[in-house]
Amino acid sequence: MKIRVRCDKHFTTFDLKLDEVKGWLNIDLLPDESEEEFEKRAQEKVDAEFNRPEYNSLHKYERHKGFTRPYSGEDGEETDDYESCMSDVRDSGIFFKTVNQIKASEEYRAVESFVYSILKPDVADLFMAVRIRKMAINEKAASMLSCDAFETDVDYKKAVDRLANNITQKLKRAEKKLVKNFKKASDFGIRRGYFIGGTNSSNNPKEVM
Numbered sequence: 001m002k003i004r005v006r007c008d009k010h011f012t013t014f015d016l017k018l019d020e021v022k023g024w025l026n027i028d029l030l031p032d033e034s035e036e037e038f039e040k041r042a043q044e045k046v047d048a049e050f051n052r053p054e055y056n057s058l059h060k061y062e063r064h065k066g067f068t069r070p071y072s073g074e075d076g077e078e079t080d081d082y083e084s085c086m087s088d089v090r091d092s093g094i095f096f097k098t099v100n101q102i103k104a105s106e107e108y109r110a111v112e113s114f115v116y117s118i119l120k121p122d123v124a125d126l127f128m129a130v131r132i133r134k135m136a137i138n139e140k141a142a143s144m145l146s147c148d149a150f151e152t153d154v155d156y157k158k159a160v161d162r163l164a165n166n167i168t169q170k171l172k173r174a175e176k177k178l179v180k181n182f183k184k185a186s187d188f189g190i191r192r193g194y195f196i197g198g199t200n201s202s203n204n205p206k207e208v209m
Contacts, residue, residue, distance in 0.1 A: 001039040005179070006051040012131050014175045024179055050182070108132075118181045119174050126167055127174050137164045137171075 001021060004011045018035060021042050022028055029038050111132060116124045129135045141163040150156040 001035065001042070003039075003043055003046055003179075004051070005046060005182075011051075012175065014179055015172065016176065016179065020176065020179070024182070115178065118178055123170055123174050126170060127178075130167070130171060131175075137167050140164075141167055 001016060001018065003014050003016055003021065005014060006012075016024075018029075018038070021039075025042055025045050027042065027045065029035075033041075112128060115127055115132075118124075119127060126140065129140050130137055138160060141160045144163060145156065145159055147153070147156045150159060
């Protein structure tokens with residue numbers, strides 16, 4: 001069954017067996033419950049515990065609404081223009097674009113540290129490139145081979161296809177290994193699919209937008 005887990009800003013789909021999902025989430029099939037129904041319930045549990053809910057369009061609009069104050073001209077007189085008060089805007093993050101960008105990079109590094117702590121370096125490289133940075137598997141495979149090393153383009157393309165298939169299998173095993181160790185993610189500042197302040201689980205948690 002397929003379970004979606006949020007990593008950084010993207011969702012990764014893990015193809016897991018029933019027993020693996022039951023062991024990971026500590027849930028069992030209910031009486032007369034089909035595997036499809038169980039998969040849906042498991043996804044809901046993952047969404048609640050690991051995946052940050054996406055903002056709907058209304059929230060994206062409303063969160064920036066706040067109070068405004070008249071803008072004063074050079075002579076000190078109030079004009080018909082208004083500017084937002086940072087203390088009153090519901091989402092003050094719009095005033096801190098640079099800070100948010102820094103926090104986003106910290107989130108990426110947290111995910112990266114977790115992945116490299118669980119997987120072998122070469123597999124971690126593949127996972128970060130394909131699953132996190134969303135590089136196409138064939139593109140990644142092609143970047144690992146030199147066209148000059150093959151007599152013909154046909155041979156090169158066949159080699160790329162073989163390597164791409166090999167990468168796919170490695171990523172499947174890597175995903176299962178990461179899922180089994182997902183509880184360790186909080187030690188790297190990752191919880192419920194997004195960055196939590198600090199670099200270890202002993203720090204006070206703080207959500208980063």
